[in-house]
Amino acid sequence: MFRLFLTLTIFLNFSLFSFSNEDYSKDYNLLGNKLKIIIKTTNLDKKVFKRIKKTLKNIELIIDPYNSSSFLYRFNALEKNTEISAPDLFVDTFNLMRNYNKITQNSFNPTAFSILTNNSSDLKKIKFYLDTGLYDKCLNISNITTKIRNVFSKKLSCTKISFDSAIHGIIVENIKYILERENLESFYISFGNTIYYKNFESNMPSYNPRIQEILDINQISLKKFSSYSYLDIADKKVRTFNINSASRKLVVKDDIVIIVSSDSPVNNSILSNTLNLLDFDTIKKLKFINSEIPILIIYKENDFYIRRYSKSFQQYFN
Structure with missing residues (x-):
């Protein structure tokens, strides 16, 4: 009897161990930010992380503006009227940038990178360039032309672009695609300003401390989102x-x-960044504020906080 009990105990313990979910966590330093991935599953094929690493390397080699080996770096260094064939990720991302340039009526423009290349933290120098108009001709997305679908050229060599407004969403979207293709049902992805998780109870802080402070000042408590950017x-x-x-x-x-909290990490990332450039007094007139995209904006005016949000965001207030 004792032997039978012992056998049953070992079997039950083994069964519980075999079918309990484990957390597989991985951190990456990428494009000046930290990428965090947590996967909860009973048995993980470790090759998943190899696939992720390969994907991240490929993305860096296309859209890292500071990596001299990347396509984007070579594109920015291109002489005027020189044609170059672009990879699909570059083509798709550029088209997205161009669409948001139209949506924001040229307020957002990825060619603003033309004056940021060497002065990304020097506010006085950037302001000087803007005030004097030295780079006005360079800051024009129309300077970039496409032939067929993936053949690009520049009218002016000084025009340079960056995909920094959407890069966090692009990374998260690609990792999400890999994990879902592996039929993984519970995971968490966080990179820069963009978070996505599926069937995952996260104890991670939702936002950086400054954003949380503004929410607290305004006595705003929000439910958790499974897909959002800030x-x-x-x-x-x-x-x-x-x-x-x-x-x-x-x-x-x-x-x-x-x-911004939609199903698309890429759209969340670029919208949460580019809305920063719009006139908040007229923002209610914009179509997407009344769309199905959940958007919350809180800004300060004359020492008072004002909030704007889309109808679809109301469901997230506690």
């Missing part, structure tokens, strides 16, 4: 989405919260 105001580094190309003004705001 405007990251944690540092003072200037990016393309801090320059209003239409008005040629530098836009670096401290007292602002923008949260």
